[in-house]
Amino acid sequence: MDPRPVRHLISLDDLTDADLRHLVERGAQFSAGTAGPARPLEGRVAGIYFAKTSTRTRTAFSAGTLRLGGSIVTYGPGDLQTNTGETSEDTGRILSRMLDVLVARTAGDPAEMRAWADQRRMAVVNAMSADEHPTQALTDLTTLLRHFGRVDGLRILYLGEGNNTAASLALALTRYPDVEFELRTPPGYGLTEPVLTAARAQAARTGARLRERHDMAALPDGFDVIYTTRWQTTGTTKPDPGWRDVFAPFHVGLGLWDTSPKAVFMHDLPAHRGEEVAAEVLDGPRSIAFEQAENKLHSAMAVLEWCRPAAGS
Structure with a gap:
């Protein structure tokens, strides 16, 4: 059993070579319709936070969560209390007690996502930062x-x-x-x-x-x-x-x-x-x-499955 409660994807450096190949191959299986009927996000909730515009990535992770059996909560650029001075660390601690995964696009410094990931309950996925996508x-x-x-x-x-x-x-x-x-x-x-x-x-x-x-x-x-x-x-x-x-x-x-x-x-x-x-x-x-x-959807599903957020743990 994986000793980590969750896996984060904030940078490609977070992935081993084996992780990278697995995610690519799994995305191809979802694309080909050979991934199987599993619904690994059944009973789990994903937060979808986009501070910048998005058509493909936001839709892919939202639809991917639903197709894998999960539910979503969406946030726009003005919705989080970080806008009124709450620290990113506190935001991450609170969201991790309610969500199983947070998919975020900030187009800014990835340090904010690292702060959100500084807990052991909620997976954090980088849907685009200033330096990496x-x-x-x-x-x-x-x-x-x-x-x-x-x-x-x-x-x-x-x-x-x-x-x-x-x-x-x-x-x-x-x-x-x-x-x-x-x-x-x-x-x-x-x-x-x-x-x-x-x-x-x-x-x-x-x-x-x-x-x-x-x-x-x-x-x-x-x-x-x-x-x-x-x-x-x-x-x-x-x-x-x-x-x-x-x-x-x-x-x-x-x-x-x-x-x-x-x-x-x-x-x-x-x-x-x-x-x-x-x-x-x-x-x-x-x-x-x-x-x-279109493969944005299939790749998003592979990422969400790989994160394996542990609901309630």
């Missing part, structure tokens, strides 16, 4: 496994800002042997040094390859996946008024398929057609972005 990475790997039947050895090109989605992809993909992850990020908008250091250490351990450049020159060919995200990440602004000119070379257009004709296209959505991606790409035959979005 771990459940998005799990969704993406679930989608890769469903489409290709594997993650090991895939060649993935990422174009755009080194945001929390890119960081999570780097931290997740480098755990898989022989993966090649090429990032082309605008100057001044790359991955942070701590993420690069951690991902490179993992790549050295597993045999994955991680490269980041800040231009579009000498782009390799034959990628399996071309991935982008919207240029204006939720909850952020850019200090440079000319940032769109800096980002323009990293637009995903049909020309990228001249040298990677078999690549599928992925996007974490929402998308701005004509900005980071051409409509012909997003809505074209190589796009699996909307299957990817």
Whole structure:
């Protein structure tokens, strides 16, 4: 029996390699309809707290909880007493006496979630913080496994800002042997040094390859996946008024398929057609972005099941 009353997912660093593979494989089973009829959240309650906007992630965890037999309590950005000065630690202690799991999007410092997790009753799941989007990475790997039947050895090109989605992809993909992850990020908008250091250490351990450049020159060919995200990440602004000119070379257009004709296209959505991606790409035959979005639900169910919140303990 697992000695921990609950499991938290605040960072991908909270997962062992075995945990990561289990969650991805389990998400793929939910996606394929082979996960079985179990309702592990029967009689349990999930809090769904989103301080920032969300369509896919909030719906995925809400619907996922209900499909697994649980109930939900929802909170908006103005609902918690942290707005009136209550400490995050006190909020976590109180919520843990009423909820079995708390799914939270703050788009801020993950230290607040760590404070909520400083108890032994309620699981805490990061549905996006400023530095990381771990459940998005799990969704993406679930989608890769469903489409290709594997993650090991895939060649993935990422174009755009080194945001929390890119960081999570780097931290997740480098755990898989022989993966090649090429990032082309605008100057001044790359991955942070701590993420690069951690991902490179993992790549050295597993045999994955991680490269980041800040231009579009000498782009390799034959990628399996071309991935982008919207240029204006939720909850952020850019200090440079000319940032769109800096980002323009990293637009995903049909020309990228001249040298990677078999690549599928992925996007974490929402998308701005004509900005980071051409409509012909997003809505074209190589796009699996909307299957990817559906897998948010299946991946959320895998995470909720893995957390195994112990009601009443």
